[in-house]
Amino acid sequence: MKKHKYVIIGAGPAGLQTAYFLQALGLDYLVLDAAPACGAAFVKYPVHRKLISINKVFTGSDDYEFNLRHDWNSLLTDDQGIKFSNYDTNLFPHADSMVEYLNGFKARYDLNVQFDCQVTNIRKTDKFVIETKAGDVFEAEICIYAGGFTKANLPENIDGYEHVVDYSDMDIEPSHYNNKRVLVIGKGNSAFETADHLAGNAALIHICSPEKLKFAWQSHYVGHLRAVNNNILDMYQLKSQHAIMDADISHIKKVGDQYAVTFHYKHANGEVETIMYDTVLSCAGFKMADDIWGEGCEVNTQFNGKFPCLKRNFESSNISDLYFAGTLTHVLDYRKATSGFIHGFRYCCKALVNILAKQYEGASWPGEAVPASAADFTQSIIKRVNRASSLWQQPGYFSDVVLAEQGQYISDIPAEYAIELFSSKSVYFVVTMEYGHSESGDIFEAERINKDAYNQGQESLFLHPVIREYHFGVQTSEHHIIEDLEADWTDPEMVEALEHYLTQCMVALSEQSTQTADPERSKLGEDA
Incomplete structure (x- = not known):
């Protein structure tokens, strides 16, 4: 059994950012990741490969701190030694650039990451015991989970949801949708990203969820619909077949080569309608994994299992010494600030390490x-x-x-x-x-x-x-x-x-x- 004071699960941006600050304090830590390299999530997501995190290279200033206001992708460093813009200068960069950047970041600071370590179970008695698929076992005094969302949030409340193709599994070749009738479930950026990707090929695209559509430029919340993904709204309001629907879906039934989908409209005096589609795509988002928490680590969750319940110091509400970093800390500012995204949670990671140093190392908050x-x-x-x-x-x-x-x-x-x-x-x-x-x-x-x-x-x-x-x-x-x-x-x-x-x-x-x-x-x- 290998022992470390701090063990971080996940070598994505949050895991690396947390490791960077732990290392800067000279603390004993190890990062575990299931993949053979850093940033595995960005190898696949977003599936259409364009990030919508702003990468504004030219700001008129050479002040590193000021420029981070307009750089949504770089991790924080004390020496300004590596920036995301070294890898991509596009305003909305390619996801592959993030993979290259994260691996470059790990290499530059020689962070202690062990790859090909898929964590299958985390349990706790007085300390954490972390088991991997390969049979390795690690012990930690403090466990930091930076694994993000890894489980699809499928619309299981819909009768016939098994006919739905999830965002993770969809065919992204536009020509395969030529003249097809497509239903997209969800109203987040992944739904509109998908619709925009197919808008020139599909005969008809309907985007549906019961929730009212919210715009980032109106709410100031970057998780709401971004302008970069909303071309299909023009096509809807300018009468080009595609449409947005506020409705509950009660069931999906396969009829020959098509699917009959029944809608209960929110703003049509109780109208119910069944419409035929060639394919139904789910872009309903993701949630936290629930299959790795073992004995003594049964984590309390919120928002139907999407997030862990956390204290203000990023610690689990019911498991002492278990902390979270990255997207999952967004539970503390959900749909209000930016902790669900790199340009927000990089500061949470820095704060987390200061909290850990104060709690376990006897340090004072820097000032x-x-x-x-x-x-x-x-x-x-x-x-x-x-x-x-x-x-x-x-x-x-x-x-x-x-x-x-x-x-x-x-x-x-x-x-x-x-x-x-x-x-x-x-x-x-x-x-x-x-x-x-x-x-x-x-x-x-x-x-x-x-x-x-x-x-x-x-x-x-x-x-x-x-x-x-x-x-x-x-x-x-x-x-x-x-x-x-x-x-x-x-x-x-x-x-x-x-x-x-x-x-x-x-x-x-x-x-x-x-x-x-x-x-x-x-x-x-x-x-x-």
């Missing part, structure tokens, strides 16, 4: 000393909001924290975790970047605040910095820096408004401290 003054806090915040990638890529979820009395600035920490972690501190500020809320149905027609209304930042609709004051874990005030078209928060008026806010907070803190130190004065104040 920088800052003079305890409103002016110095202002400068630190302004510097970060103008270039930090974590706050930008994980809006409302990741934060920076200013410990006011201690004069310490802490970066790249999940906000809710931070609020709880520092709840014993008398005063601290949590810095995030967030979108506002519009009552308008069309975000492109929303009335925006005048750029000179520096003290009305709370009315901003687009992504903008938010600073919240906490006293012993309870929020007491907040300040919004007004949105800016080019995300430039260096205007002297913006800076002055922030410094004024922080000064007021610090004065109140000083007065409170004085009263606490002088009980008689405090009592007199109360009597007055």
